[in-house]
Amino acid sequence: MSRRPPTDPPHADLFGDAACVPAARPGLLFGDDPAWAFADAPTDAAGAPGAAVAHAARPPLPAAWAAEARAADEPARAAAATALVDQAACTPVAPGAVLLPGLLTPLAGALAAVLRPLLWQAPLRHLRTPGGGRMAVATSNAGALGWLSDARGYRYASQDPLSGRPWPPLPALLDAIARAAAARAGFPGFAPDAVLVNLYRPGVGLGLHQDRDERDAAWPIVSASLGLPARFRLGGLRRDAPTQELVLQHGDLLVFGGPARRCFHGVRPLAAGHHPWAGEHRLNLTFRRAG
Ligand SMILES: O=C(O)CCC(=O)C(=O)O
Numbered sequence: 001m002s003r004r005p006p007t008d009p010p011h012a013d014l015f016g017d018a019a020c021v022p023a024a025r026p027g028l029l030f031g032d033d034p035a036w037a038f039a040d041a042p043t044d045a046a047g048a049p050g051a052a053v054a055h056a057a058r059p060p061l062p063a064a065w066a067a068e069a070r071a072a073d074e075p076a077r078a079a080a081a082t083a084l085v086d087q088a089a090c091t092p093v094a095p096g097a098v099l100l101p102g103l104l105t106p107l108a109g110a111l112a113a114v115l116r117p118l119l120w121q122a123p124l125r126h127l128r129t130p131g132g133g134r135m136a137v138a139t140s141n142a143g144a145l146g147w148l149s150d151a152r153g154y155r156y157a158s159q160d161p162l163s164g165r166p167w168p169p170l171p172a173l174l175d176a177i178a179r180a181a182a183a184r185a186g187f188p189g190f191a192p193d194a195v196l197v198n199l200y201r202p203g204v205g206l207g208l209h210q211d212r213d214e215r216d217a218a219w220p221i222v223s224a225s226l227g228l229p230a231r232f233r234l235g236g237l238r239r240d241a242p243t244q245e246l247v248l249q250h251g252d253l254l255v256f257g258g259p260a261r262r263c264f265h266g267v268r269p270l271a272a273g274h275h276p277w278a279g280e281h282r283l284n285l286t287f288r289r290a291g
Pocket residue numbers: 196198206211223230232248265266267284286
């Protein structure tokens with residue numbers, strides 16, 4: 001699906017502020033080597049291992065990254081992001097599902113800055129499924145609650161089992177984007193208490209599923225796509241219902257609530273590529289009201 005001209009320069013920042021253009025190039029989010037962002041060996045669909053920095057041995061967040069994150073998360077930036085989302089073009093894709101295309105592109109520098117401390121404190125990891133498998137998607141969380149999977153099942157928990165500490169707080173910039181996107185899509189009053197971070201490598205996808213672990217399905221899911229494009233499948237209330245496929249590009253927001261909230265959805269295996277913001281990866285953030 002081709003629906004817009006090429007995106008803005010990848011490092012463009014809405015605020016044109018040097019303090020907000022992070023230093024971790026090339027691959028803006030991760031820098032030269034994403035290993036620091038992983039708690040275990042990354043894997044692709046073929047199980048290719050990679051290096052990871054042991055969580056216990058993790059030094060403090062580099063001072064430059066901490067400074068960039070503070071600058072990117074100032075209240076004025078959250079207010080400007082809200083204003084941007086408030087004026088966004090909306091494309092309905094199904095009853096209850098709305099696409100806000102490309103909206104985050106001008107915020108990419110600021111998003112990298114606020115995401116790095118999160119992944120430093122709560123690095124990406126490949127969770128165990130209740131059946132004993134290893135999830136191909138690597139995940140982490142921020143906010144009061146975080147989504148977990150292990151032998152006990154799927155659930156939300158207030159602590160990161162890797163560190164025994166609360167998940168990192170939701171940055172004000174991310175909170176503002178999620179609230180404004182939900183309101184723009186027709187779901188005012190949304191206040192996320194969880195953001196699930198999903199990292200995809202080439203060959204990695206996510207099977208058709210429903211998001212059912214949140215307490216109240218009256219609140220929508222706000223999904224932000226960054227990095228390599230994904231073929232996102234949106235189906236119906238039964239697993240065998242027909243699905244439509246949306247190409248989610250860097251900077252896209254998808255909101256699904258109301259009649260779409262319990263629709264089956266999934267992601268086709270990621271096609272290999274290189275993206276200046278995320279290198280060989282796609283990052284997806286889903287903002288949820290879980291508790
Ligand atoms: O990566 C995506 O676009 C969707 C992720 C998702 O469905 C989930 O985390 O539940």
